[in-house]
Amino acid sequence: MPYADRLRADILALMKGVGDRNAVARALTLVHVEAIEKLRTQAKEEVRLVGFHGQTIRHAPKQGITVQIGEAQAHRRENGPAVIADFRSNDIKNGGRARRWCRSTTRRWRARWRSR
Numbered sequence: 355m356p357y358a359d360r361l362r363a364d365i366l367a368l369m370k371g372v373g374d375r376n377a378v379a380r381a382l383t384l385v386h387v388e389a390i391e392k393l394r395t396q397a398k399e400e401v402r403l404v405g406f407h408g409q410t411i412r413h414a415p416k417q418g419i420t421v422q423i424g425e426a427q428a429h430r431r432e433n434g435p436a437v438i439a440d441f442r443s444n445d446i447k448n449g450g451r452a453r454r455w456c457r458s459t460t461r462r463w464r465a466r467w468r469s470r
Contacts, residue, residue, distance in 0.1 A: 355385065355388065355389040355392070357382075357385060358385075361378070361381050361382065361385065364377075364378045364381070365378060365382070365409055365411065365423075368411045368423065369411050369412065375411075375423060378423060379408070379423040379424055379425055380425060380428070382408065382409055382423060382424050383408075383424050383425040383428050383429055383432075384432075386406060386408075386424065386429060387428075387429055387432040387433055390404055390429075390433050390435070391433065394433075394435075401435050402435050402436065403435055403436050403437075403438065404429065404433065404435050404436070404437045404438070405437075405438050405439075405441070406424060406426050406429050406437050406438070406439045407422060407424070407439070407441065407442070408422040408423050408424025408426075408439065409422060409423050409424060410422050410442070411423055413442075415446060418446055418447075419446070420442045420443055420446050422440070422442060422443075424439065426438075426439035426440070
C-alpha cells in the first residue's frame with residue numbers, strides 16, 4: 355500500500371528536521387492499520403502478530419542513533435493483533451547496525467510466537 359504524496363512529503367520534511375512529528379506519526383500509523391485490516395480480510399489464517407517498524411527518519415548507526423516514527427500502541431488498539439515494534443533501537447543498543455529486518459530480533463520473536 356503506497357503512501358500518499360502528502361504523507362511522503364511530510365516524512366521527507368521530518369528527515370530534514372521540519373514538521374509535526376506526532377501528526378506525521380499518527381498519519382503513518384493509520385496507513386499501516388489500513389494495510390493490516392486489508393491483509394486480515396484476505397488472510398486464510400488469523401493474524402496474531404504484526405511487526406510494525408514504522409518509518410525511519412534518522413539513521414546513524416555508527417553514532418548509535420536510529421529514530422523511527424509510528425505509534426505501535428495505537429496500531430494495537432486499532433487492529434487487535436499483538437504488535438512488536440522498535441526493533442532497530444534494540445539492535446543499536448546491543449551493538450548492531452540496525453540492518454533491514456534486524457534478523458536476530460526477528461528470529462527471537464518468531465520462536466517466541468511459534469511456541470504459543
